[in-house]
């Protein structure tokens with residue numbers, strides 16, 4: 001068993017480490033968090049130039065055809081610098097790539113994959129509704145009426161990350177009336193500028209430079225050609241998007257733990273109390289030790305899930321565990337990291353407070369920690385504990 005990165009992977013790691021030190025230092029990240037609701041265009045162009053957006057796009061569509069492990073190596077550095085930026089990339093490129101590459105027609109692939117690689121096409125996934133995200137099968141009511149050559153959509157989505165800047169909203173709708181709920185969903189690509197769409201921002205404590213918004217659909221007319229995947233089968237097909245999403249979100253948790261650990265490790269050696277550095281106090285060392293262990297565990301699980309995905313093996317269990325362990329590790333790091341910083345732990349001047357706020361977002365999104373635990377035991381063969 002070899003856990004080390006090969007030479008190419010070390011190069012990816014070093015390249016993105018340097019990129020983040022230069023382009024995503026905390027001063028700039030803090031400026032974004034206080035001033036913008038999505039990374040600015042000039043930063044986006046730098047992502048394009050360094051190949052961050054084209055990396056996972058297959059070579060025949062103008063990308064580099066990087067696997068999930070290699071993509072995660074680059075992504076880890078971004079996650080460590082800013083979870084908002086990592087999210088912005090994940091929702092706009094990650095969702096679009098999976099929906100179109102895995103489920104799209106030849107025409108859709110030819111049209112949109114090169115644009116994704118060039119950073120000229122932004123997407124989002126509009127699945128969750130106000131009635132509930134965990135029981136989404138029970139809650140989903142946005143309806144697309146079949147009008148021959150077009151769909152007419154009415155309904156509401158909530159917490160949709162990046163929808164306010166997306167070119168196209170990948171909207172999961174009910175399209176069938178008299179069938180089982182699990183056979184009634186269809187994904188439809190809805191251009192954001194289509195008449196009848198209204199977007200409202202939601203105030204929240206986390207990820208200020210990648211907002212999540214409410215979307216209202218009022219008689220929104222979209223051509224049938226915008227259907228993604230198989231009509232009525234989206235509930236099953238969307239797993240090809242949701243499972244990789246868990247790997248990406250797990251990496252956000254890894255990034256948060258790593259960042260907080262590094263800031264704290266430095267701080268305990270510089271800050272003095274009672275005649276010496278606070279790093280000599282055993283209780284603070286224990287906080288750091290737990291962060292260190294959580295980092296190792298969540299990082300290993302995340303890369304294992306990515307490796308399984310690259311090798312065409314089942315990975316939903318590992319992806320779910322990785323998300324859970326990384327999310328709880330990130331929350332722990334945020335809580336105890338801010339303790340280590342004392343009063344400065346809740347001040348914007350220091351990055352720990354931003355990471356602490358951001359860590360909360362991944363406790364329940366894209367899947368809650370409670371539901372992750374339910375599913376893990378269902379996968380092991382215990383009776384389904386919900387529904």
Ligand SMILES: Cc1cc2nc3c(=O)[nH]c(=O)nc-3n(C[C@H](O)[C@H](O)[C@H](O)COP(=O)(O)OP(=O)(O)OC[C@H]3O[C@@H](n4cnc5c(N)ncnc54)[C@H](O)[C@@H]3O)c2cc1C
Pocket residue numbers: 091124125126127128131132133134135158159160161162204212361364365366367368369370371374385386387
């Ligand atoms: C900032 C943010 C960004 C998001 N981005 C997106 C996005 O881009 N696209 C998108 O489609 N969605 C997005 N989501 C939605 C996210 O996936 C949902 O918030 C998540 O699925 C939880 O749904 P909910 O918030 O409605 O909570 P609920 O489903 O109402 O859950 C409330 C509580 O009940 C618990 N619970 C529910 N059922 C059970 C059970 N059977 N057993 C034990 N506990 C249970 C949950 O674990 C949770 O603790 C985002 C959410 C947020 C907050």
